[in-house]
Amino acid sequence: MNAERTYDTAVIGAGVFGAWTAYRLREAGQAVALLDGYGPAHSRASSGGESRIIRMGYGADEVYTRWAARSLALWQDFFREVGRPLFQRTGVLWLAHADDPYTLATIETLARVGVKFERLTPAELEGRFPQFTLGPDAWGVFEPDSGVIMARSAVREVVREAVGRGVTYLPEAVVAPEGRGRLDSVNTRSGRKLAAANFVFACGPWLPKIFPRLLGEWIRPTRQEVFFFGVEAGDPAFTTPAMPAWVDFMKLVYGAPDLEGRGFKLAIDAHGPPFDPDAGERLATAEGLALAREHLARLLPGLRDAPVVETRVCQYENTPNGDFLIDRHPDFENVWLVGGGSGHGFKHGPALGEYVASKVTRADTDSEPRFALSAEGKARRRLVY
């Protein structure tokens, strides 16, 4: 089989990570191919959901706060440039309880990095957001400049723009490479052979399938259910600007206002059972719905009896502690592994694309040790949310 044209970099996977990586590499002047067997932000992809929250708070993990702030600016620049308003500045409300250590650490980091936020007392919370019923120990942090990205449309737009700037997009599934040393080309399932100087595998929850020996234990996809509840016609209480996006990491639940008429979104953030991104059936379960309704009844009694208007099943691709994976393949000097979004990666697409492009194009850039494929110092416990 003869290889076709040779690229500087082939990016495999057109989710949010691969799309932004391809876009940035092209901006750096590279000849780039972007491949995806199912298409950009398809229904099985982790990036294929309706909406994704972009918040700045990350406990004490300043690197993610900085990346989120950088990414928010870059997303907004991008949407302005392409003339698509795919970011909704709904604000993001953190619901905290008593001396909730993650939210307290978040406040310190936001202040240090210079991100705008307001700390809300229980009375202020109740006054500003009367839709919520919260216990007496509840307090809040409000990020006024954060919000929600219309995820699937945004990724498709990044790919469209990347192609407009010269990236070659190919609807092809890549076969796992074999051997070691330098990888000259990859084969696709349809029988094509694609040569490149560098390869970036940004395959999200598929990474452990492609590299089972290396990543079978490192990245564990879990099944996650999302519910959209119908709000009453003409009721502004559950849409923006009255209702922000919100997170409650102590109770492992989050939500977003009714945007574009899809319904009020509520999702469980606790890791679900193991999930196969190709074969997994994507119907929400009765138990998942019961749990979502329990949260609704407790937090938002106005929606207690709201009907489900849509559901989705997606997957998180969890690394041992929630840090991303961005590292060279230990067996191939010119292959990069990019993934491990772990339920919080979407927002970071633009900053991640910049980082990966700089790693691929320049040998002298600093590496963030947290993204390394190394078990050293890693707890097998979720630390990043």
Ligand SMILES: Cc1cc2nc3c(=O)[nH]c(=O)nc-3n(C[C@H](O)[C@H](O)[C@H](O)COP(=O)(O)OP(=O)(O)OC[C@H]3O[C@@H](n4cnc5c(N)ncnc54)[C@H](O)[C@@H]3O)c2cc1C
């Ligand atoms: C329910 C849910 C809610 C979430 N909420 C948020 C949120 O509010 N905020 C936030 O920031 N993040 C959130 N996330 C996380 C975020 O969506 C993910 O971290 C992010 O989308 C991961 O993107 P990715 O590009 O790594 O993976 P994907 O989007 O899955 O993309 C990987 C791509 O690789 C392709 N691929 C795989 N194998 C091959 C192959 N062999 N050849 C060619 N192509 C291949 C696939 O087809 C796929 O398109 C959420 C995730 C879920 C599931």
